[in-house]
Amino acid sequence: MLAAMLLTFDENARAMADALRARGAHIDVARRRGAWAIGAIGDDDALDSAIDPSIDRAALADALAAGGVARARVAADAIADREGVLDDAGVYAPGVRPPTSFERRALADVVGDLISFLPFDAVEIDRAWFRGGLNHCAIDGAVARVRLLESNGTTLAGRTHALVHELGHALVGLARAAGTSYRAAYGQPDYGRFLAPATFDRVCDEEALVRMIADAWLLRRRAVAWARTWPGAVDDVARDLDADDLAAFARFRLAQGLGLDARACTVRRVY
Numbered sequence: 001m002l003a004a005m006l007l008t009f010d011e012n013a014r015a016m017a018d019a020l021r022a023r024g025a026h027i028d029v030a031r032r033r034g035a036w037a038i039g040a041i042g043d044d045d046a047l048d049s050a051i052d053p054s055i056d057r058a059a060l061a062d063a064l065a066a067g068g069v070a071r072a073r074v075a076a077d078a079i080a081d082r083e084g085v086l087d088d089a090g091v092y093a094p095g096v097r098p099p100t101s102f103e104r105r106a107l108a109d110v111v112g113d114l115i116s117f118l119p120f121d122a123v124e125i126d127r128a129w130f131r132g133g134l135n136h137c138a139i140d141g142a143v144a145r146v147r148l149l150e151s152n153g154t155t156l157a158g159r160t161h162a163l164v165h166e167l168g169h170a171l172v173g174l175a176r177a178a179g180t181s182y183r184a185a186y187g188q189p190d191y192g193r194f195l196a197p198a199t200f201d202r203v204c205d206e207e208a209l210v211r212m213i214a215d216a217w218l219l220r221r222r223a224v225a226w227a228r229t230w231p232g233a234v235d236d237v238a239r240d241l242d243a244d245d246l247a248a249f250a251r252f253r254l255a256q257g258l259g260l261d262a263r264a265c266t267v268r269r270v271y
Helices: 011-022 057-066 072-079 101-117 156-177 206-219 243-257
Strands: 005-008 027-032 035-040 123-126 136-140 143-147
Touching (some): 005 072, 011 027, 011 035, 035 101, 101 156, 136 156, 143 156, 156 206, 206 243
Antiparallel strands (some): 027 035
């Protein structure tokens, strides 16, 4: 029926999810291409597994069943999964999926209100693993198509870190397609050179920006113990940077690149 995020026209499921969210369940309810998208968004655990441990699946299944939702146990197990989508409403082509509720929240965690430049209805993620050399995001008209490698990590944290990077490219690409161009080229990946105040009048390269966004997300996940120590988890420059400062700096650089009013800030180091 569903996995990670239910896409359905079922008003019973939508109403029950709203009620559960009002009682504190870590569930998001939103619209995707005219369907209701319902999914888990908890992100304060170690993010080893796609299953959200904050959700009591048995209690969720009982609540859904009481609300008239068919196959309630299957629905509850799947809503608690933060990765992957089964499109019960049939609004996406079989080979692609939208970002899950959890994945959207991950990008918003760093970019804040600038998330408005990324229309999530226009993002499609290939279900099949990409066989190219790198994860990839391509803009095809008004759609961002994301392709991911199988080697992005054995944990939800690692895989989401890779996806947030590509969603950053999607935001820049779709903003450009809608008439708001990011004012720097793809450029080089090293964002350490953009941390110095002497560079603040120079727009950050796109690749450096999206790496910064992804690293800020991972470092802000306090329960992920290996973010600063596992080789390659984040860029070397990020290992001793304050996570919240880095997220604020990424917002500054993104706003600056989009030609918006942007308040410069600096990134402290942690020891």
